[in-house]
Amino acid sequence: MTKILVIEDEKGVQDNVIDILQLEGFKVISADNGLLGVLMARAEQPNLIICDIMMPELDGYGVLEQLRQDPTTATIPFIFLTAKAETVDLRQGMESGADDYLTKPFTPLELRKAVAVRLQKQAVMMEKYNQERERALKYQREVQERQTLIETQEDFLRKIIVDLRDPLSNINIAIQLLATSEDEAVRERYLNILREECSREIMMLNQMSQLQDLISPKNLKLLSQFKLI
Structure with a gap:
C-alpha cells in the first residue's frame, strides 16, 4: 500500500x-x-x-x-x-x-491530482531505474561469463599442451632407437610406436582446432553443471 x-x-x-x-x-x-x-x-x-x-x-x-x-x-x-x-x-x-x-x-480534487501526478512520475522513474539496473546486472553477468570462458579456454590449452608433450617425447625416442636398430622386428615395433604416437598427436591437434566451438558460453554452463571443468 x-x-x-x-x-x-x-x-x-x-x-x-x-x-x-x-x-x-x-x-x-x-x-x-x-x-x-x-x-x-x-x-x-x-x-x-x-x-x-x-x-x-x-x-x-x-x-x-x-x-x-x-x-x-x-x-x-x-x-x-x-x-x-x-x-x-x-x-x-x-x-x-x-x-x-x-x-x-x-480542493480535494487539487490534492488528489497533485498526489497522483507525483506518484506517477515517481513510478516512471523507478521503472527506468530498475531497467537500467537490470541492464547493468546483465552486462556484469556477461562480463563474468566471458571471463570464466577465457579462463576455461586457457586451462584447456594448458592441459592440451601438457598432453602433447608426451607423444612428442615418445616419438623422439622411437626415432632415435629406430635409427640405431638393425633388427627388423625391433624396427617394426618402433614404427608401430611412431604410428600410435602420431595418431595421438593428430587427435590432440584436432581437439585444439575444435576448442573454440566446444567452449562456448552455452557449453560452458553444461560442463560446469556436470563438473567436467
Missing part, C-alpha cells in the same frame, strides 16, 4: 488532508512539526511527503534540506503546502528540490 507522510502543524488542515488521502486508499502517517517529520520520514520511508512551509521547530525548507541530504530519503517526492502570502518565497523550496506545491485553501 502506498504510504504518504503529512507534516502539518495546523490540526484542521492535517485532518482534512488525511481524510482525503485515506478515502483514496492511501496509508497516511502524520507529524505535527518539522523535526518529528524528518524522523518519521527516515523511519517510515514513505512513498510521498506533503509538508507545510511555516511550522515551529523546523520549517518546511529545513525539512526538505535535511531529507535531500540523506541518501535514504533524498528521492522521496515532496509537495509543499503554502499559504497564498508565501507563494513568492516558493522559489527557494523548488530550487532545493521540492517537486510541487499546493496553495491553501485547496
Whole structure:
C-alpha cells in the first residue's frame, strides 16, 4: 500500500488532508512539526511527503534540506503546502528540490491530482531505474561469463599442451632407437610406436582446432553443471 507522510502543524488542515488521502486508499502517517517529520520520514520511508512551509521547530525548507541530504530519503517526492502570502518565497523550496506545491485553501480534487501526478512520475522513474539496473546486472553477468570462458579456454590449452608433450617425447625416442636398430622386428615395433604416437598427436591437434566451438558460453554452463571443468 502506498504510504504518504503529512507534516502539518495546523490540526484542521492535517485532518482534512488525511481524510482525503485515506478515502483514496492511501496509508497516511502524520507529524505535527518539522523535526518529528524528518524522523518519521527516515523511519517510515514513505512513498510521498506533503509538508507545510511555516511550522515551529523546523520549517518546511529545513525539512526538505535535511531529507535531500540523506541518501535514504533524498528521492522521496515532496509537495509543499503554502499559504497564498508565501507563494513568492516558493522559489527557494523548488530550487532545493521540492517537486510541487499546493496553495491553501485547496480542493480535494487539487490534492488528489497533485498526489497522483507525483506518484506517477515517481513510478516512471523507478521503472527506468530498475531497467537500467537490470541492464547493468546483465552486462556484469556477461562480463563474468566471458571471463570464466577465457579462463576455461586457457586451462584447456594448458592441459592440451601438457598432453602433447608426451607423444612428442615418445616419438623422439622411437626415432632415435629406430635409427640405431638393425633388427627388423625391433624396427617394426618402433614404427608401430611412431604410428600410435602420431595418431595421438593428430587427435590432440584436432581437439585444439575444435576448442573454440566446444567452449562456448552455452557449453560452458553444461560442463560446469556436470563438473567436467
